[in-house]
Amino acid sequence: MEAKPLIQIETLSKQYKMGGEIVHALDDISLRINYGDFVAIIGPSGSGKSTLMNVIGCLDAPTAGKYWLDGEEVSRLRESKLAEIRNRKIGFIFQGFNLLNKLSALENVELPLIYRGVPAKQRKEQAIEALTKVGLGERVKHKPSELSGGQQQRVAIARALAGNPPILLADEPTGALDTRTGAEVMELMKELNRQGHTIVLITHDTAISKQAKRVVRIQDGQISEEGGERREPQSSLQNGG
Numbered sequence: 001m002e003a004k005p006l007i008q009i010e011t012l013s014k015q016y017k018m019g020g021e022i023v024h025a026l027d028d029i030s031l032r033i034n035y036g037d038f039v040a041i042i043g044p045s046g047s048g049k050s051t052l053m054n055v056i057g058c059l060d061a062p063t064a065g066k067y068w069l070d071g072e073e074v075s076r077l078r079e080s081k082l083a084e085i086r087n088r089k090i091g092f093i094f095q096g097f098n099l100l101n102k103l104s105a106l107e108n109v110e111l112p113l114i115y116r117g118v119p120a121k122q123r124k125e126q127a128i129e130a131l132t133k134v135g136l137g138e139r140v141k142h143k144p145s146e147l148s149g150g151q152q153q154r155v156a157i158a159r160a161l162a163g164n165p166p167i168l169l170a171d172e173p174t175g176a177l178d179t180r181t182g183a184e185v186m187e188l189m190k191e192l193n194r195q196g197h198t199i200v201l202i203t204h205d206t207a208i209s210k211q212a213k214r215v216v217r218i219q220d221g222q223i224s225e226e227g228g229e230r231r232e233p234q235s236s237l238q239n240g241g
């Protein structure tokens, strides 16, 4: 069976105007990520990682080029429509966890489901299911301050998982953790991928990127596939794969 594309990016660029100068943060990149992939995007500071994450995550629109997410072209959408797609399709995991300190683990995980309009009872069930999946079924009433760093990141992962969006998008998810806790979080990411979740993980750490199935290197806004693979063919886009 042919792998089904979840993310298709074709000759995409993102430019920023800074004073009189144009910064080419993403320079004519093409990338295809299939369902079930686990892709690490690695590159040095300033290479364009966050810019790419923002585009993939529908937080920002490209200047030029095309982006299909789950079969739908999203490169030209207005912010309100992007927000709606982002809500349904992307589970975000950030370096600093971004949990709300006044809310319990359960309430934090329920938040994106509230935005998605999931009714209360179902919301609670889905949130508990996600927390159980990350091994925190016994900690649902704890607030972030009552959890370790690794546990907080697992709550954030549960929040990303809740409602089962097709992509988990992680920006330096182990960046704020010590080595051992970071390794545990990576084990969890690998387990989630084995269970079928598609993961795109941004990092500057080679030891982390090596654990993904696929590594894409970004440098000066341009990407190349690690391990000598070709750049993504651009012809397969016409019929949506």
Ligand SMILES: Nc1ncnc2c1ncn2[C@@H]1O[C@H](COP(=O)(O)OP(=O)(O)OP(=O)(O)O)[C@@H](O)[C@H]1O
Pocket: 016, 017, 018, 023, 024, 025, 043, 044, 045, 046, 047, 048, 049, 050, 051, 052, 204
């Ligand atoms: N809002 C902006 N306005 C102008 N230039 C920007 C803006 N955001 C990013 N850039 C520039 O685009 C390039 C890519 O930035 P980006 O934030 O994507 O890098 P990064 O790989 O995430 O770096 P880091 O590892 O430090 O987070 C950099 O040269 C940066 O200065």
Ligand SMILES: [Mg+2]
Pocket: 049, 050, 051
């Ligand atoms: Mg960045």
